[in-house]
Amino acid sequence: MKSYPFAAARIFDIPLAMHPVKGQVIARALAGRFGIGDINFAGGEPLTPVAMEWFEEGGDDSHSETPYDLVEGVAVIDVSGTLVQKSSNLRPYSGMLGYNAIRHNFLAALNDKAVSAIALSIDSPGGEVAGCFDLADLIYESREAKPTLAILNECAYSAAYAIASACEQITVPRTGGTGSVGVICMHIDASKAMSNAGFSVTIIKYGDRKADGNQFNPLAKDALARFQTDVDEMGELFVATVARNRNLSADVVRATQATTFLGAAGVEIGFADAVMAPDEAFRSLLAELG
Template sequence: MRYAHILMAVASEYWAIDEDKFDQIVSFLALQASGEKFSSEELQARISRQTERDVARREGAVAVLPFRGVLANRMSLMSDISGGTSYEGFARTFDAAVSDPEVKAIILDVDSPGGVVSGVDELSQRIFSARGKKPIIAHVNSTGASAAYWTITAADEVILNPSAEVGSIGVMMVHDDISAALEKAGVKRTLIAAGKFKGEGAPFQQLSDEAREFRLQRAEFYYDKFVGRIASNRGVSVSAVKSGFGQGRMVTAEEAVAQKMADGIATLEQTIARFGVSAAKPSRSNFAREREKRAMTI
């Protein structure tokens, strides 16, 4: 029943994640919970795992920190099936790079569909508060969706691979009503609870209109925090984020730069080379150049 418990935990979270990836995760967990098993090759094809190469590294005086996979405050929930990044673990790695006198710049190597809401705003604020100590560049290679984008807008710059996409700004949750499956199995479950709303989200019953409305209000609360953080990080208005920035969809690198969701387009090698002797610098906004100039003079 391990996967059934994970599925219930997934359903209790609010998610800022690309919906296609979220559907893959929920579908996989539902199949596993039902008793269907996959080989390691099939699991790899359904939900990609992190690779052993996804570790922090140094390129000269540049710290390259991978920010990849499904994001969560603590990864015990998902790490065994999909890999991913812990907000808490990444914060410790980031703090170490900021404090290291031999590190002159930090590059966040981003490829993530997003993840859970819990913990993301704290990490975004942590990165934002480190601005000015040394250049912090978020390089998206190749996806920076939802909670990942929420986080990386706190960097001094957001640079995208030519084929990269960012966006998917929004919050969602899922409620699986398994009452029909239990009835088919001959199981009739009764909920006994104290407290007006205690147990209203139990998966063996339909959501009431009141319970659905509460969950919608909570999703909108987190969405407003999401939008507000992006607006603050990117120096734009809340209305600009709500009326543009993909409105829940992913956008291409060119669209992202045009909408001020990102600062430039380059390969990761070019971004790293900017801090070397023979760097061929990518085209960037004046605002981004001024931020880097201020950071380098600290």
């Protein structure tokens, strides 16, 4: 059975800006691949074999693609699925998309004389922290160059919300969601499972902290404290980014405690500007552009 070590390395023991339910689904899907049985998370379906293969191979495929759709002078950039630092596809493939692809598409739209405005069509639970905030800064700093609008179709959670917040305006459908401004890091302790299976792992290392967070030993208190410090620092960066982008107090953003907000509740808290169906939001943008 293939163990998908590359996929595991991108999910466990690294900070993620992802809706917790999505994180649980991925963790559950991967657990069986490690021979340690199912992780008992409620709800959700495992990743398809195609998605698992794509995750392991880093997203390579043979599709030739244009970077975005151009509709009446508006570049519509698809931001959907789980977000990762790098992918080789300019559009979402097998449920995933790289920040590098979004950056490429966004810069191409900025430099395209036929583009008068940019709309990010977002439906994502979030994803990896790495690469997210640099992209959010780029979009925020480009506001004066061309109008930018985040059209949620349906949700923008966590890292996806960080990107949405960088746009000048955000619209959300009645049943869509915003928020989850937080960071999560999942650690798996397989030591008991290994012991029950009759395996003993000896880790030979140079440097006392070299093996911190390994799956073959229980997580030590000092290692947990260090990881928590890193997560807290990234969480504060997330709060500061959203506060700047949305012109909100950092205390207001922090006080949400990574809560998600449905439809109008996101507008009320300041995480979105209007409740609109995606097609209505696009027509409104075209009307504003004249």
